[in-house]
Structure formats: structure tokens, C-alpha cells
Amino acid sequence: GAVVSQHPSRVICKSGTSVKIECRSLDFQATTMFWYRQFPKQSLMLMATSNEGSKATYEQGVEKDKFLINHASLTLSTLTVTSAHPEDSSFYICSAIWANTDTQYFGPGTRLTVL
Amino acid sequence: DAKTTQPTSMDCAEGRAANLPCNHSTISGNEYVYWYRQIHSQGPQYIIHGLKNNETNEMASLIITEDRKSSTLILPHATLRDTAVYYCIVRGANSKLTFGKGITLSVRP
Numbered sequence: 001g002a003v004v005s006q007h008p009s010r011v012i013c014k015s016g017t018s019v020k021i022e023c024r025s026l027d028f029q030a031t032t033m034f035w036y037r038q039f040p041k042q043s044l045m046l047m048a049t050s051n052e053g054s055k056a057t058y059e060q061g062v063e064k065d066k067f068l069i070n071h072a073s074l075t076l077s078t079l080t081v082t083s084a085h086p087e088d089s090s091f092y093i094c095s096a097i098w099a100n101t102d103t104q105y106f107g108p109g110t111r112l113t114v115l
Numbered sequence: 116d117a118k119t120t121q122p123t124s125m126d127c128a129e130g131r132a133a134n135l136p137c138n139h140s141t142i143s144g145n146e147y148v149y150w151y152r153q154i155h156s157q158g159p160q161y162i163i164h165g166l167k168n169n170e171t172n173e174m175a176s177l178i179i180t181e182d183r184k185s186s187t188l189i190l191p192h193a194t195l196r197d198t199a200v201y202y203c204i205v206r207g208a209n210s211k212l213t214f215g216k217g218i219t220l221s222v223r224p
Binding site: 004006032034036043044045046049091093095097102103104105106107108109111 | 149151153156157158159160161164202210211212213214215216217
């Protein structure tokens, strides 16, 4: 199966700082990756679609200037939470589409805590 | 994208088959049914998917009714490690997945 990694797995930061989360497809190339957010006891909510070499597409209600997405290579997408606030504390999960099966494979998630 | 309906929770005994139902009555002809599961504090894990034929892999079997309005995920011999939230998702043409609340499966010893 396809493997997706995320780094870091956990991050704690101060309010007002920016945090970058990396999502990598380890054994396949992915032209399309997705970023989700999950609050406690809730389901995953899609934030944006990340396409290699082009601008990300954000879901309604997601601020593109706050959640910067860069998909500069076929194996790496990054999500930067700018000027983080406590309400941004959440579990951020990425996924990548493996073209062989046209299936999304998910990373292990990044737990962000903003103090 | 078509919505899915799943029971909130179910449990089964270890070693028994777990049959997880899903309704997707508004599914379109070209939409796939996907199943993922999420163990606490981890990313979702892909299990299986299908269009109209029944599918089987090393993890599970997927039975899709002939009218495609419902499906059942079968874990043939549930173990304690299968305790998780299971999501049944109808995937549209844009490849997006819309997660519902899923069904919480509890496997008891």
C-alpha cells in the first residue's frame, strides 16, 4: 500500500506564531493531496485540495491567507498555519491520492496545540 | 456527493464476524463506495472500495446490493485491534471524500 507521512506529529506553539506541517508521499508521487482538520469528538473536515504546481483550492469558510498551502513537488505538500490562535488547536491530517488505485491514503496526523 | 447513513455504534465479540451496514440511497452510477477506519488519535486507514461488484481484500469484504443503495463491510474475524470508527463514504468525481460521523465498532473480549 501507499505510505503517507507527516511531520511533526505534535507541535505546541505560542499564540501569534506560525507553524508549518509537512505531508509526504513516501513511495509514490501524488499530484493531488488534501488537508483535513479534526476537532475533538468530531469527524474530519476537508480544508483544501492541494495540487502540485498550482494554487490550492480551499473549502468554503477556510481562510486561504491563514492556512497557506504549498505543493511544490510530487511528494511534498506543506500547510502553514499563520498567526496561530488557540482556536486553531486541532488535529491536522493530510492525504494523498495514489494514482495506481485512485485512492486517498492518509498521513498519521499532526496534533497542534496553540497556547 | 451522495450522503451515507450509518448506525452510531455497534459491538461484536472477538473472533466473530463484524457486519457494518451503510445506506447510500442517492448514489449515482459512477460513484464509488469507500470504507476507512480511524483508530483514536491516528489518521484514517483505507480498508476497501467498490463500485458495484463485491470486493474482498486481506482486511475485509465489501458487499454492495444490486441496486447499489446500500452496502455492508464485513470483518470476518474481528479482533480487539479492530475497535475503531468506521466511515462509509461515497466518493464523487472530484475525488473528494466527505466524512460523516461513522460507526463506532467496539470489539469485546
